[in-house]
Amino acid sequence: MGRSIVITLVCAIALVTAAAAGQDNEAAARGEKRFEECASCHSVAAGEHGVGPSLHGIIGRRAASIEDFRYSPAMRKSDITWTPETLNTFIADPQMLVPANRMAYAGLIDPAERADLIAYLQQATK
Amino acid sequence: MATRLKEVDVVIIGLGWTGGILAKELTDAGMKVVAIERGETRSTEKDYSVPNVRDELRYVQRHDLMMNTARDTLTVRNNRSEEALPMRRLGSFLPGEVVGGSGVHWSGHTWRWTDMEFKVRSLYEERYGKTFIPADMTIQDWGISYDELEPYYDKFERTAAISGKAGNIRGEILAGGNPFESPRSREYPLPPLTPILASQMFTDAARNAGYHPFPRPSANASRAYTNPDGSKFGACQYCGYCQRFGCEANAKGSPHMTVIPIAMRSPDFELRTHSWVTRVNKDSTGKKVTGVTYTNVLNGEEFEQPAAVVLMCAYAINNVHLMLLSGIGKPYDPVSQTGVVGKNYCYQTGAAATLFFEGRHFNPFMNAGGSNASIDDFNINWAFDRAPHGFVGGYVVGGGFNTVLPIGYRPVPAGTPQWGKAWKAATAKWYQTAMQISASGSVMANRNNYLDLDPTYKNAFGLPLMRMTFDYKENEHKMGRHAADFINQTAKSMNPTTMNPATARTDPWTVVPYQSTHNTGGTIMGTNPRTSALNKYLQSWDCHNLFVVGANAFPHNSAYNPTGPVGALAYWTADAIKRYVKKPGPLV
Ligand SMILES: Cc1cc2nc3c(=O)[nH]c(=O)nc-3n(C[C@H](O)[C@H](O)[C@H](O)COP(=O)(O)OP(=O)(O)OC[C@H]3O[C@@H](n4cnc5c(N)ncnc54)[C@H](O)[C@@H]3O)c2cc1C
Numbered sequence: 001m002g003r004s005i006v007i008t009l010v011c012a013i014a015l016v017t018a019a020a021a022g023q024d025n026e027a028a029a030r031g032e033k034r035f036e037e038c039a040s041c042h043s044v045a046a047g048e049h050g051v052g053p054s055l056h057g058i059i060g061r062r063a064a065s066i067e068d069f070r071y072s073p074a075m076r077k078s079d080i081t082w083t084p085e086t087l088n089t090f091i092a093d094p095q096m097l098v099p100a101n102r103m104a105y106a107g108l109i110d111p112a113e114r115a116d117l118i119a120y121l122q123q124a125t126k
Numbered sequence: 127m128a129t130r131l132k133e134v135d136v137v138i139i140g141l142g143w144t145g146g147i148l149a150k151e152l153t154d155a156g157m158k159v160v161a162i163e164r165g166e167t168r169s170t171e172k173d174y175s176v177p178n179v180r181d182e183l184r185y186v187q188r189h190d191l192m193m194n195t196a197r198d199t200l201t202v203r204n205n206r207s208e209e210a211l212p213m214r215r216l217g218s219f220l221p222g223e224v225v226g227g228s229g230v231h232w233s234g235h236t237w238r239w240t241d242m243e244f245k246v247r248s249l250y251e252e253r254y255g256k257t258f259i260p261a262d263m264t265i266q267d268w269g270i271s272y273d274e275l276e277p278y279y280d281k282f283e284r285t286a287a288i289s290g291k292a293g294n295i296r297g298e299i300l301a302g303g304n305p306f307e308s309p310r311s312r313e314y315p316l317p318p319l320t321p322i323l324a325s326q327m328f329t330d331a332a333r334n335a336g337y338h339p340f341p342r343p344s345a346n347a348s349r350a351y352t353n354p355d356g357s358k359f360g361a362c363q364y365c366g367y368c369q370r371f372g373c374e375a376n377a378k379g380s381p382h383m384t385v386i387p388i389a390m391r392s393p394d395f396e397l398r399t400h401s402w403v404t405r406v407n408k409d410s411t412g413k414k415v416t417g418v419t420y421t422n423v424l425n426g427e428e429f430e431q432p433a434a435v436v437l438m439c440a441y442a443i444n445n446v447h448l449m450l451l452s453g454i455g456k457p458y459d460p461v462s463q464t465g466v467v468g469k470n471y472c473y474q475t476g477a478a479a480t481l482f483f484e485g486r487h488f489n490p491f492m493n494a495g496g497s498n499a500s501i502d503d504f505n506i507n508w509a510f511d512r513a514p515h516g517f518v519g520g521y522v523v524g525g526g527f528n529t530v531l532p533i534g535y536r537p538v539p540a541g542t543p544q545w546g547k548a549w550k551a552a553t554a555k556w557y558q559t560a561m562q563i564s565a566s567g568s569v570m571a572n573r574n575n576y577l578d579l580d581p582t583y584k585n586a587f588g589l590p591l592m593r594m595t596f597d598y599k600e601n602e603h604k605m606g607r608h609a610a611d612f613i614n615q616t617a618k619s620m621n622p623t624t625m626n627p628a629t630a631r632t633d634p635w636t637v638v639p640y641q642s643t644h645n646t647g648g649t650i651m652g653t654n655p656r657t658s659a660l661n662k663y664l665q666s667w668d669c670h671n672l673f674v675v676g677a678n679a680f681p682h683n684s685a686y687n688p689t690g691p692v693g694a695l696a697y698w699t700a701d702a703i704k705r706y707v708k709k710p711g712p713l714v
Contacts, residue, residue, distance in 0.1 A: 051374075104374045
């Protein structure tokens with residue numbers, strides 16, 4: 001009796017984790033479409049710069065840390081480390097978080113769309 | 127002695143909108159293509175990004191992306207009794223000199239010209255009789271129809287990311303679009319740009335007066351977008367630096383970020399920059415061309431590039447110049463009205479009023495190139511009866527902003543001193559409160575407006591400059607007065623605090639100030655080799671392996687900006703060339 005409860009519990013936990021992973025994947029899939037907003041300037045491939053720097057490895061990266069990309073003084077002085085949270089604030093209104101940065105992008109207003117985009121970035125920039 | 131290079135399938139002279147489209151289409155079709163471009167390569171990443179691009183001195187005053195008049199220019203006069211003088215500084219029009227051509231620094235207003243242009247003579251004669259068209263007005267039908275071009279318009283609109291609202295899909299008239307447009311097969315690829323206060327106020331005024339305003343279609347992406355070739359666009363940021371600038375957000379449809387990089391990926395494509403084509407060479411029969419001769423402008427070295435097919439894509443007036451320099455086709459003579467090369471050169475006219483509203487804030491620094499609401503009630507609306515007004519053609523009217531320069535834009539009411547304390551106070555007071563309503567009008571071909579080689583002046587290569595003989599005629603004066611009256615009436619209905627009224631352009635045309643880079647004609651398309659230089663596939667009647675692509679092919683100029691049909695015809699010509707290479711010879 002006791003044993004079957006344990007088994008049921010284990011299965012339930014596995015199901016929850018699988019469901020969470022599934023949700024992340026769905027969010028990331030939606031976020032891939034949102035990334036169209038960024039794709040005219042950014043690539044997620046390492047070393048591939050466009051108008052903006054490559055976003056490869058962006059999570060955990062310090063702002064303005066890519067050697068061969070010409071950042072603005074504002075970005076270089078910003079003292080930010082890119083996490084899901086700082087990215088969320090930045091993408092919502094780039095000029096608010098880093099005034100006078102040179103990214104020509106007004107911001108993504110919808111929080112749900114930002115969450116999707118960040119879910120995508122977490123997967124695609126690894 | 128020119129170094130002779132290995133023959134290729136296709137050589138393209140000039141890599142702007144038309145050259146870019148043809149380079150991509152023909153390399154896709156498996157041809158070996160070389161493009162020869164006098165300018166250098168520039169990119170959004172290095173050159174057009176923030177902050178470099180926001181430089182009014184560099185791009186507006188010093189014409190950084192435009193042709194260098196110290197090397198080549200035109201001589202200009204109003205009529206044959208005058209001596210033409212060289213235009214030493216750019217003014218009225220600003221052709222590009224860079225990879226991407228004028229397509230880098232254009233504004234993006236993109237229209238579909240209709241059968242009202244393509245069948246101009248037949249339509250006017252049928253409705254108003256033969257005598258309605260003045261004897262010296264050399265308009266003629268184009269030999270092409272809207273229906274033939276429709277799929278190619280559609281293709282160009284998708285490539286260049288046009289934002290707009292359809293007014294007619296397959297015959298169904300749709301609210302909010304241009305009800306006078308010809309039927310399109312589907313909606314624009316992107317929704318219209320966000321309206322601005324000036325365009326909204328014009329929309330309201332026009333609608334209240336019973337007209338049909340719609341958002342002007344333009345190649346400023348209203349949203350992020352990926353075109354059918356996979357080129358990626360950012361969303362327009364309304365930064366206010368559009369016309370004369372490259373786009374910092376990759377939001378303006380331009381060849382340097384669409385068709386050209388795609389052609390560059392093909393191993394069958396080669397681009398040679400800093401290379402100036404001086405001549406297209408003919409074989410001994412004179413019935414075929416053999417390639418081009420060009421000079422490397424960095425070191426003066428001369429080359430001959432043989433090719434099975436030659437495409438002139440050097441911008442309308444430059445194409446005509448190359449035809450004259452190469453001796454292809456009979457030069458036009460206005461006295462005997464014989465010959466075709468140089469014939470039917472046309473430009474555009476217009477009128478504009480500035481309206482001042484005390485207390486309103488137009489934020490003129492925030493706009494896209496195409497932030498404009500327009501009406502076509504006096505343009506492609508055939509129900510508008512021209513008989514009482516006595517002119518052929520029409521004009522499109524719009525309210526909005528396009529590239530309001532931080533230094534150059536200084537609207538003040540007429541009568542304000544032009545310098546000093548009073549001027550300073552006025553410019554501070556009125557800057558935020560002004561908006562414009564302006565009209566762009568067609569110019570009909572006239573036997574006395576034409577292009578030929580100048581007898582006196584030469585360019586840096588020792589070749590004769592091209593001479594432009596042009597002025598507005600009575601037809602344009604009448605239309606200009608009609609447009610000015612309409613604008614002033616609409617402006618008054620909006621109750622501005624004060625206004626600088628519109629007047630018709632009736633003074634002789636001059637090369638200053640900037641008017642528009644919408645030069646047309648000179649090697650026109652048509653159905654008869656005696657009255658046109660090109661057939662409907664833009665193929666030379668004289669040399670069947672030469673195609674001359676651009677607004678040089680337009681038999682007259684409409685009120686609209688030209689690049690809609692320029693782009694569509696480039697795609698149309700690409701298809702014709704794919705047929706041509708299978709069976710070389712005249713296509714009609
Ligand atoms: C300021 C401005 C605003 C405009 N706004 C609009 C608009 O809103 N809507 C619209 O429809 N159109 C607009 N236009 C016009 C539009 O840019 C042109 O219609 C379009 O670019 C024409 O394409 P093209 O291929 O014929 O010429 P281009 O795009 O100009 O390309 C021609 C290329 O040929 C090269 N070339 C010339 N001569 C030679 C030679 N001898 N050897 C080698 N290379 C050569 C040039 O350097 C250039 O790169 C605008 C133009 C300007 C300048």
